[in-house]
Amino acid sequence: MNFTIHQINDWQKIVESILPKLKHNILLLKGNLGAGKTTFSQFLLKNLGSEDEVNSPTYSIVNEYNSPKGKIFHFDLYRLKNIDEVYDIGIEEYLDNSFLCIIEWPEVYQEELYGLDYHSMSINNTGESREITFD
Numbered sequence: 777m778n779f780t781i782h783q784i785n786d787w788q789k790i791v792e793s794i795l796p797k798l799k800h801n802i803l804l805l806k807g808n809l810g811a812g813k814t815t816f817s818q819f820l821l822k823n824l825g826s827e828d829e830v831n832s833p834t835y836s837i838v839n840e841y842n843s844p845k846g847k848i849f850h851f852d853l854y855r856l857k858n859i860d861e862v863y864d865i866g867i868e869e870y871l872d873n874s875f876l877c878i879i880e881w882p883e884v885y886q887e888e889l890y891g892l893d894y895h896s897m898s899i900n901n902t903g904e905s906r907e908i909t910f911d
Contacts, residue, residue, distance in 0.1 A: 777793065777794070777797070777909070777910045777911070778907070778908065778909050778910075779793070779907075779908040779909075779910070780905050780906070780907055780908070781905060781906045781908065782904070782905050782906075784815065787812070787815060787816055787819040788819055788823075790816065790819070790908060790910075791816070791819045791820050791823045792823070794820075794897075794910055795820075795823060795824075797895075797910070798876075798895060799893070799895075800892075800893040800894050800895055801871070801874055801875060801876050801877060802871065802876075802877050802879065802889065802892065802893070802894035802895065803876065803877070803878050803879070803894065803895045803896075803897065804879050804882040804886065804889075804894060804895065804896045804897065805817070805878060805879065805880045805881075805882070805897050805899070806881075806882065806883075806896065806897065806898045806899070807898060807899035807900065807901065808900075808901060810901060811899040811900065811901045811906065812899050812901065812906055813880045813899060814830070814831070814832040814880070816897070816899070817830055817850055817878050817880075818830040820878070821841055821843065821848060824843045824844075824845060824848065824876070825843050825844040825845070826841050826842060826843040826848065827842075828841040828842055830850070832852060832880075833850050833851060833852040833880075834852045834854065834855070837851065837852060837853070837855070837856070837865055838850065838851045838852075838865060838870065843875060843876075845875045845876075846874065846875030846876075847873065847874050847875055848874065848875055848876045848877075848878065849870045849874050849876075849877045849878070850877075850878045850880075851867070851870075851877065851878065851879045851880060851882075852880045852881060853879060853880065853881045853882060853883075853884050853885060854880065854881040856884050857884070858884065859884060859885065859887075859888060861884075862884055862885045862888070867885065895910065895911065896910070896911055897909065897910045
């Protein structure tokens, strides 16, 4: 699925299109700094019924949110340098005990997901719009 958005409120339409397609508990979010990964996550969690305040997990590495469907964990792996650091935060336990895991900057961990079902979303900030690909 491909989308183009021009303003922040357009994220709502993206979420409404993606939610019925969200079948796996892992969602990888790719995009450069400021692309809108956390903004998308805010809209997504609101639509999943979470009343928690959604913030970027840049410094905490992982944020935990509640939803009527279960726990949602939001990761930012940007500062992690290797796969050992990813395992040190206990990512496998989070994956096993969540309704949804949203992983920003998943590149350091993506090879370890081989054989698992997950969705991937790429956001490209063109300056005038955001080009989004979801699969």
